[in-house]
Amino acid sequence: MYFVISLSYVKTRTKDTRNNKSKEHILCLDEMLSSRKLALVIGNNSYEVGKKLNCCLNDALDIGNVLEKFDFQVTVGVDLPYVKMVQKVLQFQRQVQKNDLLLIFYSGHGAQWEDQHYLIGIDNKCLSDDFEMYPHYAISIQSTLESMMKRQPCTIILLLDCCRNNLNLEDQVSNTKNVSQENVTDVNLTSMKSIPNTLIVFACGSNEVTLENSKNARNSLFTYHLLKHIIEPNLNVEEVMSRVCHGIYEDTNGQSCSYRLSSLRTSNVFFHTSSKDMPLYVPLPSCHENKKLEEEIEKCNFQSIVDLDHWNLTDNDMEIVVAQAIIKKQCRRLYLQNNNITSYGALRIAVALENNITLNTLNLNNNHLSDVGVRYLAEKISSSQSILQYLDLGSNEITDLGVQHIIEIIKRTRTLTFLGLACNDIGNQGMQLLINVILQENSQIEELCVNGNRLIDDLCVDPIVQMLKSNRSLRRFRIHNCNLSKKFKRKLRRAIRWKFFLSVHA
Incomplete structure (x- = not known):
């Protein structure tokens, strides 16, 4: 080492x-x-x-x-x-x-x-x-x-x-x-x-x-x-x-x-000189433990549902979730919404998903994954034989940069039917990327949620109309609480009025 x-x-x-000396x-x-x-x-x-x-x-x-x-x-x-x-x-x-x-x-x-x-x-x-x-x-x-x-x-x-x-x-x-x-x-x-x-x-x-x-x-x-x-x-x-x-x-x-x-030419090289604004990191004294979490997962049936909504889970808890829920229980549905998971927790989950053939539902809504966490998930899910059908990444501080990684999941995960991206920081560019991949790949997605992304405005309406007219798999499209005018909302509804199987929430 x-x-x-x-x-x-x-x-x-x-x-x-004052003394003509150089310092x-x-x-x-x-x-x-x-x-x-x-x-x-x-x-x-x-x-x-x-x-x-x-x-x-x-x-x-x-x-x-x-x-x-x-x-x-x-x-x-x-x-x-x-x-x-x-x-x-x-x-x-x-x-x-x-x-x-x-x-x-x-x-x-x-x-x-x-x-x-x-x-x-x-x-x-x-x-x-x-x-x-x-x-x-x-x-x-x-x-x-x-x-x-x-x-x-x-x-x-x-x-x-x-x-x-x-x-x-x-x-x-x-x-x-x-x-x-x-x-x-x-x-x-x-x-x-x-x-x-x-x-x-x-x-x-x-x-x-x-x-x-x-x-x-x-x-x-x-x-x-x-x-x-x-x-x-x-x-x-x-x-x-x-x-x-x-x-x-x-x-x-x-x-x-x-x-x-x-071969340093000076000894005056520092990592940092003040701890005032530096949140200190202290190595864990032992392996992270959460007995209540372990007991809750242990109650779950094999290859069934593990629901950890509002458990105040952190990145360290993801070690337990991966070991007990994904690997040991081989759960089919994993609900982790409304916790405190960041990009590092996402990475631990992503590693476990690389060779997973049982998990079909993953809900990470309302965490703090960011674009970095999305990238970790995309890298592992895209390179595996994933059977993921439901993926909710809403309220995770995702921007247009993160959408670039999400489209790789859409391209490579042919089983994905639900994609939740609500209440993020996605704008017109990110929306256009989603539209392009859905049109070009003839995506199998049946429900797409981008509601609550306030950076999406009227500039995206025409491409969205084209997507709704051309795509045959989409059954429900949520885009309410974005920055669309009433005029363009009416245009969306008129565009799909003949598609009786398609529901648009604008």
């Missing part, structure tokens, strides 16, 4: 007119206002070959949560096969502009082969069969760094929390307590080639394999201490990493500590 941090700083000089001011990350902050976070747990990992998804989600509090625009991917990982990296790389601040976090299996370090997707069987496949079916860390630098970002933070065991030596290696030096030759984490103004932090030293243990039954040991210290104000990066190293050393009784390789 190892972390790589690449940080740059900005210097400005101010003139002291050098080192800007911390919070003061680099001219730079965008972009983050890519990936966590892989479910590998085809080798031991399944337990903490990687939690590590990725928790790091992403902290980064959002530092004003990063966070993109998350979980349990990605090799091709999906490459696509995610390339997608992220194309967003990079000159002087951007980048952060990449990866948690999962990694390996060293012929002095190169690789990140491994969950479809790793070919790598265990043939070592020489690494350059062709795993992501080179060094090449990724060099490729990112070509986009001329001002800063790169690359955090790599890699595998506890090497897949190729799984039969020989279980943990550092019983591994001989000759057995770990192929998995030692040698120093990567340095890039100017970088700080490279490995979670263990050379010729060591990190232990898969956890202090809080949730995060890896390195991530636990990183989460603990990264939120402390007025610590430069070296101080943060020193505290992380000390924490690991203490918790392993001197058996392990992190290793750093620095």
Whole structure:
């Protein structure tokens, strides 16, 4: 397991007119206002070959949560096969502009082969069969760094929390307590080639394999201490990493500590300098528990309905919902409306839906998914054999950007008959996207709800009329409480007066 941090700083000089002395001011990350902050976070747990990992998804989600509090625009991917990982990296790389601040976090299996370090997707069987496949079916860390630098970002933070065991030596290696030096030759984490103004932090030293243990039954040991210290104000990066190293050393009784390789030109680089406006994140002391929730789900019948409306559920509760309702009970209908679920809770649900063949109803109305949460759902639902028939995403702060992801669900989920998007922030552009996909794909949707989107106005009426006239599957269309004039509402009603099977609520 190892972390790589690449940080740059900005210097400005101010003139002291009284004593003619120049003062050098080192800007911390919070003061680099001219730079965008972009983050890519990936966590892989479910590998085809080798031991399944337990903490990687939690590590990725928790790091992403902290980064959002530092004003990063966070993109998350979980349990990605090799091709999906490459696509995610390339997608992220194309967003990079000159002087951007980048952060990449990866948690999962990694390996060293012929002095190169690789990140491994969950479809790793070919790598265990043939070592020489690494350059062709795993992501080179060094090449990724060099490729990112070509986009001329001002800063790169690359955090790599890699595998506890090497897949190729799984039969020989279980943990550092019983591994001989000759057995770990192929998995030692040698120093990567340095890039100017970088700080490279490995979670263990050379010729060591990190232990898969956890202090809080949730995060890896390195991530636990990183989460603990990264939120402390007025610590430069070296101080943060020193505290992380000390924490690991203490918790392993001197058996392990992190290793750093620095090419920073200054020690005055900070994550943040004040906690005044920074909502602190504290690692969970133990696995999240909600006994009442577990008991409620346990009462439900197998492959039936799980109704958790108005349960005041949070993202942490989604771990229980996924494990108990979706996986154990294999529920067919899941009602999660009127709770406090954000994009991270949506991600946990999305991962569970990727290979789900029982859930046909999902109600997430009146939560806080946002466009990011919708994207997570769309990525997993669109890539699976979903049988979803009913999807309600009303009142979730979705904009036209989120609709771009929703149309992928419409295209790829041929069973979807109800789509609820009421009371969001969707405008004419988003409505036009929905109209286009329904017309072009001859969608099977029978009921579409876009009511309460006040940004939809008369400019959309003609395209809506065309959709209502042309589409044969739509049975009910709700567009009331939008910003349509009475004149255009009458036009809508006249347009469908001969369609006796179609009901329009305008």
